[in-house]
Amino acid sequence: MAAFDHSPPPFFKQGPAPLALLSLYVAISISLMVLDAKFRYLEIGRQALAVVLQPLQQLAHSPARGFDQAGEYFQTVGALQDENQRLKHAKLEVAPTLLRLQQLEAENARLRRLLSVHERQPAGGQVAQILYTARDPFSRRVIVDKGQQDKIAAGLPVVDDAGIVGQVTRVYPFLSEVTLITDKGQAVPVQIVRNGLRSVVFGLGNGQLELRFMPVNADVQEGDLLVTSGLDGIFQPGFPVARVLGIERESSYSFARILCAPVAGVENFGEVMVLAARTPPAPRPEPAEAVEGAPEDKAPKARKKRPGGRN
Amino acid sequence: MQATFSSSRILLPVRPWFIALSLIVALLLNMLPTAWWPGVPDWVALVLCFWSVREFRKVGMGWAFLVGIVMDVADASLMGQHTLAYVLLTYFASSLSRRVLWFPLLQQALQILPLLCIVPLVQFAVGMLAGGQFPGILYFLWPLVGALLWLPLTFLLLLPQYQPVERDANRPI
Numbered sequence: 017m018a019a020f021d022h023s024p025p026p027f028f029k030q031g032p033a034p035l036a037l038l039s040l041y042v043a044i045s046i047s048l049m050v051l052d053a054k055f056r057y058l059e060i061g062r063q064a065l066a067v068v069l070q071p072l073q074q075l076a077h078s079p080a081r082g083f084d085q086a087g088e089y090f091q092t093v094g095a096l097q098d099e100n101q102r103l104k105h106a107k108l109e110v111a112p113t114l115l116r117l118q119q120l121e122a123e124n125a126r127l128r129r130l131l132s133v134h135e136r137q138p139a140g141g142q143v144a145q146i147l148y149t150a151r152d153p154f155s156r157r158v159i160v161d162k163g164q165q166d167k168i169a170a171g172l173p174v175v176d177d178a179g180i181v182g183q184v185t186r187v188y189p190f191l192s193e194v195t196l197i198t199d200k201g202q203a204v205p206v207q208i209v210r211n212g213l214r215s216v217v218f219g220l221g222n223g224q225l226e227l228r229f230m231p232v233n234a235d236v237q238e239g240d241l242l243v244t245s246g247l248d249g250i251f252q253p254g255f256p257v258a259r260v261l262g263i264e265r266e267s268s269y270s271f272a273r274i275l276c277a278p279v280a281g282v283e284n285f286g287e288v289m290v291l292a293a294r295t296p297p298a299p300r301p302e303p304a305e306a307v308e309g310a311p312e313d314k315a316p317k318a319r320k321k322r323p324g325g326r327n
Numbered sequence: 328m329q330a331t332f333s334s335s336r337i338l339l340p341v342r343p344w345f346i347a348l349s350l351i352v353a354l355l356l357n358m359l360p361t362a363w364w365p366g367v368p369d370w371v372a373l374v375l376c377f378w379s380v381r382e383f384r385k386v387g388m389g390w391a392f393l394v395g396i397v398m399d400v401a402d403a404s405l406m407g408q409h410t411l412a413y414v415l416l417t418y419f420a421s422s423l424s425r426r427v428l429w430f431p432l433l434q435q436a437l438q439i440l441p442l443l444c445i446v447p448l449v450q451f452a453v454g455m456l457a458g459g460q461f462p463g464i465l466y467f468l469w470p471l472v473g474a475l476l477w478l479p480l481t482f483l484l485l486l487p488q489y490q491p492v493e494r495d496a497n498r499p500i
Contacts, residue, residue, distance in 0.1 A: 034388075034418060041388050041414040045395075048407035053457055058406050065400040072351070073401065076358035149362040151369070152404040153462035154454035159403070186403070193403050200460050221460030283363070 059186070066188035073159065073191065077147045141291035142166060144174075147191065149283075156199035156221065158182075162290060163190045171250055173291045179256035179279035180204060180244060181288050192290075196282050197257065198223050206242040206257050211235055214245050217258055217276060223283060225258045227274035232265045236274055252294060256280070328381075330485060332429045338488040341382055345487055349374050350394055358401055365465035368473035371398055372446045375413055376420050376439060377480055380428065383421035391417040405457050412449040416442060436477035443470035 031037075051057045144160040162168050164187050172184045174194050183202065186193040195202050200221035207214045213235060217225045230236060240260040246253030258276035265272045328338050353370040361367045371394055378386035395410030402409065420442050427438050447467050454462070 034422065037388050038414065038418045041392050042411060044392070045407040045411035045414060048396075048410065049405055049453065049457075052406035062400050062406070065397065069397065069401055072355060073358055076355050077360075080360050148358055148360040150402045150404065151357060151362045152402045152408070152450070152454075153466055154408075154450075154457070154459035155402070155404050157403045200458070222463075 062186070063188055066191060070188070070190050073147055074161075077145075077161075080148075141172075141175075141289045142168075143287055144168075144192075144290050145287055154221075156196040156202075156219065157185070158194050158196065159191055160194055160288060160290070161191060163188050163192050165190055168192050168290055169293065172293060173251045173255075174288050175255055175291060176280045176284075176286070176288050178281060179258075180251065181280045181282055183250070184290060194288070197278055197280075198225060198282055204251060204257055205245045205247045207245040208236065209241045209243055210237070214247070215242075217242060220275075223278075224261070225276040225278060227260070227276055228271065230272050230274055232267065232270065232272045234272060236260060236263060236272070238262060241279070242276060249294060252291065330481070331431065331435075333431075336489075338485065339490050341385070341488055343385065346378055346382070346386060349378070349484055350390070354394070354397065354401070357398065366468040366472045368443075368469040368476060369446060371409075372413060372416060372443065373473045373476065373480065374484070376416055376442055377477075377484055379417040379420040380424045380439070381485075383424045386417070387421065388414050388417050405453065408450055408453045408457075411453065412446045415449055416445050419445065432478050432481060435481075436474045439477050440470055440474040443473045446470070 048058070142162060144162040144166075147159045147161050150157045150159070160174075168184060168187050170184055170187050170192075174181045174184060180197055182194045182196040182199070184192050185195040196219070197204055197217070198219040198221065200219050202219045203216050205214070206217045206227075215227050215230055217227050220226050227236065227242070238260055241256060242258045242260070244251040244253055244255045244257055256279040258278050261275045261277050263272055263274050328340070329336055330338060350371065353374040356370040375386070375391055375394060379391070391413040392410055395413040396406070398404075398409040398413075399406050423438065423442065427435050430438065444467070447470065451462070451466070
């Protein structure tokens with residue numbers, strides 16, 4: 017009987033059927049997605065591949081850098097003199113503030129010591145170059161050229177000359193990934209400079225930010241500047257984050273819809289500064305102690321925020 | 328093999344290292360900081376599509392899978408997002424390959440367009456399932472540009488396979 021089932025050997029070796037291969041690869045892809053999205057098991061594999069990819073990424077960055085340098089080279093003397101003049105002017109303008117800053121910081125430290133409040137940590141960090149922006153529109157991330165070799169760790173805040181840009185989310189040996197504050201899923205605890213109202217600002221994924229869970233009657237105005245509140249223990253307090261663009265107050269919703277635009281050049285291409293880690297804040301007091309009424313200055317998790325957290 | 332099945336000019340066989348090189352160059356092009364310009368094609372998808380139409384015995388879903396994983400790491404996207412899109416693209420491209428190459432180049436480009444559309448559509452579906460935001464209608468623009476680039480791409484990638492025309496009166500072909 018077996019002789020009847022026997023089919024002649026194929027002339028050309030073709031391997032497994034395409035549809036079988038397809039279903040195998042699709043199954044592997046889908047399981048990779050689930051493993052990555054739900055359990056984050058693939059970080060080691062990512063690290064290994066990133067090391068292999070690093071020379072390619074540096075190479076891809078070189079045309080942009082060369083273009084920049086060529087642009088600088090061909091700038092006219094006039095333009096440079098102009099810029100020099102403007103920079104001198106700007107320096108002169110900020111000089112009085114800067115000169116007084118040292119004295120103010122010293123005074124501030126003294127006063128804080130008098131009040132026995134924790135001292136503010138001075139901001140320090142290292143400059144990193146943005147290599148490229150991920151093409152994928154679903155992840156608002158940039159790759160910068162400093163990694164584990166430069167003591168970068170996941171969670172460090174990243175700023176530019178105007179304000180907060182984002183936060184380091186993945187670190188490879190020579191590179192790291194920075195999630196921008198406009199990424200959907202990135203939250204920054206902020207307070208309004210004008211009145212000290214605290215809240216959390218969330219990325220929308222389209223280049224804007226939203227101040228969520230603010231009651232309709234909250235004291236927020238267009239043009240308000242939001243700075244980091246430092247309640248998360250990650251971002252140092254006082255860095256500008258965003259400016260309020262528009263407010264929609266509808267009485268049918270319990271919360272106002274407040275859109276903000278980032279202050280920093282979040283979608284720009286250039287150099288950023290990765291700030292050093294903050295000294296860990298005091299551990300959260302036990303619930304029994306919290307009843308005593310000591311207002312905790314630094315809660316470790318700012319994401320677990322009360323809606324419309326007021327001062 | 329010929330440039331198209333209807334042409335009579337016979338090409339040299341493709342060298343495997345040239346396929347690998349073209350894919351690496353495509354990866355490099357994908358890593359250029361062009362993310363903010365609309366309509367810049369996904370070069371890796373384009374080159375993968377080209378080779379799986381022309382050389383479906385050499386470039387199959389295994390290559391697509393490998394390159395997809397590399398793109399996932401380079402783009403910091405969800406692992407498997409590019410992989411799935413590229414694997415589906417190569418599958419459909421290689422199943423079309425026996426038909427597409429009978430047509431002249433312009434009509435080939437027209438048939439390649441829906442193939443290329445698979446990539447952003449699959450990635451869009453994955454991104455939305457993973458909780459993303461609608462990326463804007465311009466995100467779906469690049470397959471059009473890619474289909475237009477099919478003509479120069481064919482010429483460029485087949486260039487090493489052309490051999491000089493030898494006139495020989497005694498040779499049968």
